[in-house]
Amino acid sequence: MSERLTAVRRALADAPADRVVECLAEALAKEYGVDDLDVLLVDYRLSALIPLRSGPSVTRPGDPAWRCFDHQTEVGAGHVTYLPVTARGERVGVLRFIPRPSSAVERAELAEIATLLGHELQAAAAGTDRYTVAARAQRLTLAAEMQWELLPGRSRVGSGFSLAGQLEPAYAIRGDGFDWAEHDGRLSVTVLNGMGDGMTAALLTALAVHALRNARRAGLGLADQAALADQAVFAQHRGASHVEALLLELDLETGEVQVVDAGSPRMLVLRAGEVVEQPLEAQFPLGMFETSDYETQTFRLRPGDRLLIVSDGVSEALGHAGRYGDSALHRFVRRTGGQAPLQAVRSLLGDLRAFVSADLEDDAVAVCLDWTAPAS
Template sequence: MAQPEAKALPGGAGRLCVLVVDDSRMQRRILTAQLTQAGYFVREAASGEEALTICRAAPPDIVLSDWLMPGLSGLEFCRIFRGMERQSYGYFVLLTSRPEKTDVALGLQAGADDFLQKPVNGAELRARLAAGARVLQMERELKEKNRMLAAALAEMRGLYDTIGRDLDEARNLQQSLIRERFRSFGSAQVSLMLHPSGHVGGDLVGFFPINARRVGLYGIDVSGHGITSALLASRISGYLSGAAPEQNIALVQTDLGFYDARDPAELATAMNRLILEEIHTESYFTMIYADVDLVSGRVALVQAGHPAPVVLRSDGGVEFPGQGGLPIGLFDAAEWGTVNLRLCPGDRLLLGSDGITEAEGAGGALASEGLGEMMRSCAGLRGQAFLDALYWQIEERSSGHLADDISAVLFEFDGAKRNAD
């Protein structure tokens, strides 16, 4: 006689173990014979207490338990079974000769999955256990998928942590591009502010000496956010370096070997040509550049798509000089004009990014006029304290939700530079 094929999960897992629990030895034998013939591995228990001992030692896949038994009833056994810790789900079938709806409800509340009415029909028994096997297979497949998902999440978390550390280092490197955030020139001083909206950003601010009596100030905002913008901003910083004047395209060397500065509009044109012809990027950037005379207070500046500069006069008046202009890196034939103005003792010049003027609040974007009012409110402060107070107001107005980088150059003019050559 051929041996019955071992009953396994539909997915091909190992042979299923069924625990038959009944105080009737005859009933256990009948069920065991039917299940063995169907290919299941079967264990028997004569009481709920004995069944619990077996479940603790070797948890079965499926339990067939009589409802009415002396001592621990099938219903009580089911409740305890559901509370036991196990690595996989156990399918529980109650055997009852009481098919009333209230009994079914009690069984479901206790944790039973299915019911079979005594006397048990062999075909129905196999069909019910086949349904249970499908449930167990789905549970095991779900557990495996969860395991794989947990492993993938752990790997992603590791990658994210690595990227996070790299971005933190990139942020530190980007901040290090600003070697000086403050410098005093005697009767004038420059202060810088840079707050990326993410780990790294596309804003850049800085200054460099042109000669003994002039200084160049600049603000740059590369389109987009993140690593690409930060890389382009870093590269542009090399073209406006104060440490290497021979590489600074804002400077030109005279026949006598001294350095002088290009006209601001000419610098914008040269920078535009450099971006289009040599860097070959789809990104573009806005720029504001000012050539400031530390003795006379004269300022020549170009505004290439950047927000208008703000002049806060010593008497509290606010001006917005500038001509707008196209961003750099968009059109080969773009042209810019130079704007001239003069600072008097006590005046301040702010070159801010659009992260400031476009900062959203309850009344909409801050805009240049709102920035001017904020600068008035900070007039009692100087240098970095002035910029910190300005940033605090912008952040508070936006409820901490700043969507863009915040950067600015503050130039404060107190009078002619002493001992100027």
Template sequence: MGELSGPGDAVDRSEGFGERLLGQLLDRAHEMPPQLIAPLVAEEIRAIGGRDISILLQDYAQLSLVPLPGRGLTDGEPLPLEGSPAGRAFLSETVVEQPRDDGVRMFLPLLDGSDEIGVMALTLDRVNADDRRLLRRLAGLVADMLVTKNHYTDQFLRTRRREPMSVPAEIQWSLLPPLTMTTPQVAVAGILEPAYNVAGDSLDYALNDDVLHLAMIDAMGHGLNAAVLATVAVGAYRHARRAHAGLAELYEFMDTAIDAQFGPDHFVTAQMMRLYTGTGHLEWVNAGHPAPILIRDHRVIGALEGTGTLPVGFGGSKPQINTRQLRRGDRVLAYTDGLVEEHTTGGTLFGEDRLIAAIERVGSASATVQQMVRNLSHTLMRERGGVTSDDATLFLIEWRGGTADHLTRPLL
């Protein structure tokens, strides 16, 4: 019988096998250098009879899962997100089991909160409910460890790279928040192309209490100049947002920062939004950016047109705040003009009509915002003949409504 905390206390606080295994991993991970995380995870999995252990990380282009090298891990070729058991586990965020002659191959999604990190794969002789529960929790802990250690190592970033990365892209990726976030009330997902050469496009968001703050930015020009311009714009946006500035004040602060640093010949187009997650009330300011698209039941309702102002840096008048009441399940897609102003292989402009057609075709087959934004980006790339001469960024928001109060209740 486990040790009791005091006379008359019937709470058993003894360690079970699963708690002991996870606890040992957590206790040892605090001071563990990043290069020893893989051997530590492999050791713990072998303790429950696992073998052929792999940690697979999503590449920057969101096309494949790349094996993390390390002692005790099985190396190999990257696996495609489409058409592989590992990819199915990643895309569906569920455990996939593959029976084999030598046992059961398991693929467990690595989720840090709702941010998709990759997949953990291993083989067991047989699998029961206790194994599944323990491995799901272990995968969650491994994802947290990878994210924490990633702040002071290049090992995981190097693994995710399938191509050389430009300096402007290096700057942009260092600015970005996690490209996916899911809560009971709201979900967001984004993607940037070309992943290894993006320069002037950027996005940012923050969930503060019941308000989701979002911004999409497209800096003029290309290369390093565009990346520096976007960096100042994102920094000014975050500074003003964290100082509780309203949407109109956000624009004015960003406008002043860009003009003061670069002069009147430089600008960024921008879209700043606020979504009240409890009510679905959406507010936005448009500064020379393409209007976002409202999607309902997998169909495009239309563009969220509204009164706009000049691009950031041109000293426009105080912007008008546009509003829209969303329904539960509505999705709002923000995008940069590189998506529709690209020319197809035949020389014609890609255009908004083809974008809308692709949204409706892809949306019905995409259960989550993560799946939709990824499928849409890759579909559009194929329809453009693989051509991306300008940055092309997508940012998708889904309002779900309700509350998250049930997550605070104890699991008994």
């Protein structure tokens, strides 16, 4: 590791939580001659890259900053350089500075620094609101604040898989949400839709998420996780409210998927360019009855398969031309097959917003999972 890269790493590690970018700018100016540095943070809707320090948001598709974000690679435009700021697959935004790196070694070191910045911004977010606030193009509702705080992130890349999720309406989401966790060669994914509106739905989904996490972290299987969450929701609401949920666990080595469908969102499989509905045995939503028994189903993915899980707020969305519907959904899933999961969910929900010509009236969630199988 070069001395100047070591110096920048030390500056990032020692930076106060709310001055990470300023400390990075000072270190890069001294060690690499970098000037006019800023970080463009992606907003909650995935439709704007918002400069942290100054300047207008970048919203035009095809802009160099968006090309860098979408393709996760260095992009140059004149004297300006853009580098992706990403941590374990979570796309935080884009690092922008001048001038262009002068050598391959310098480019590699600056790309590594951009990745380090992603990790530092995630760590610093626990001690400051600066970056969270800066990524907002408008104010969140209280229910939306709760839902976004529940999420494990918005994208994740690991050995053999790539995963992303998105919520709409991003700034006013109510009862839809998702959760995921990777442990010991297995990936757990949950997609939820809490009954009701506003804070009622947000509180209901929060209860279900925490109950499911509690059961998962205790080492319980999927059916028992669902049963524990079912009891927790019923104990609080006595059947007056419920949560639709899909619980999924993927064996990252073999592609075997275990599923519990508790009145869940829909699951589509994109395989070799064709979209098929994955049949699931519908079981009772969480909290509907005092005691519900849940059973686990099993199916197997093939390397290269894509799973897309969507709530009914997607296919049932109403526009001037009627309902968005299954045909449009299947067509769009095929069309985004070559995109990374985060691009796919961003494109899908952006297409949905264009279809309804406004913010969605009903919540919509989309989660996209690609299984590539681990390298031999």
